[in-house]
Amino acid sequence: MTDKTKLEHLVRAAQRGEPAALAALVGRFQPLVWAAARRLAPTPDDAEDLAQEGNLALVLAVRAFRPAGGAPFAWYAKRRVYWAVQAAARRLKRGRSREEATLDEAGAGGLSPVDLLEDPAPGPEDCAIAASARAALRTAWDRLTPRQRQVLSARAGGATFLQVAAALGIAPSSAKGIAARGTARVKKLLAGRV
Incomplete structure (x- = not known):
């Protein structure tokens, strides 16, 4: 049995609800999930959170995969995991930039964002x-x-x-x-x- 055939059998078994097959698939794709998480994490501490997002996307990919679509599962799962990790990394970055930005703290040049908004010129x-x-x-x-x-x-x-x-x-x-x-x-x- 080839590697591709084994993977197809694991996917079908996981879709039928066999926990061992799902665990085997998740284990098999961990290097991919962690590579994406480490590469896209804003900070090293965020990699674990992103890996969780990647694993969730992998499980959802197993459930949503349809072999009749013509794409191999590995290709399909890789894209779903990468997109999920990328979206989670963007959310983390946006959330941090919003948390860090205040209207009261002075920024570059000693001016706060409120000061930058004020225009001394007449309207x-x-x-x-x-x-x-x-x-x-x-x-x-x-x-x-x-x-x-x-x-x-x-x-x-x-x-x-x-x-x-x-x-x-x-x-x-x-x-x-x-x-x-x-x-x-x-x-x-x-x-x-x-």
Whole structure:
């Protein structure tokens, strides 16, 4: 009896429910299961867990194997074991990366993931609001008298009322009055906008 024939007899016997045949098959495929587990284990300690997944896949492969499909059992079992071990290894890696990642701990550069999510740049809403405010201010500015624009521009540039008055040839109290009326007008025009 050839090795292939013995394997086919073991598979059929295991499918009929003979525990000795199933144990013989599991024993025969242990080198394959452990090779896959050791190769794909994220850490050496995980190899045993992956081997268990591989053995479970082997038992399920025995139950699901149909010789009429044309593939030999060894080929079928090898793929089922490898895929199961590979999937289990991925789950282990994903689970560990999720366990290790927190939103509070500082990472590279001393920044936590929360810090990385924060964007100091204004968002689209903020930009739209700022553009609208600039347009309203421009409209209000255009509605001031030329003298009010001169006085307020000089004051915004850091000039004192004494300096503004001297530059425009007016009294400092007049410069203060013009600035007050201009500021009040801008506030009134902008208040209707809010």
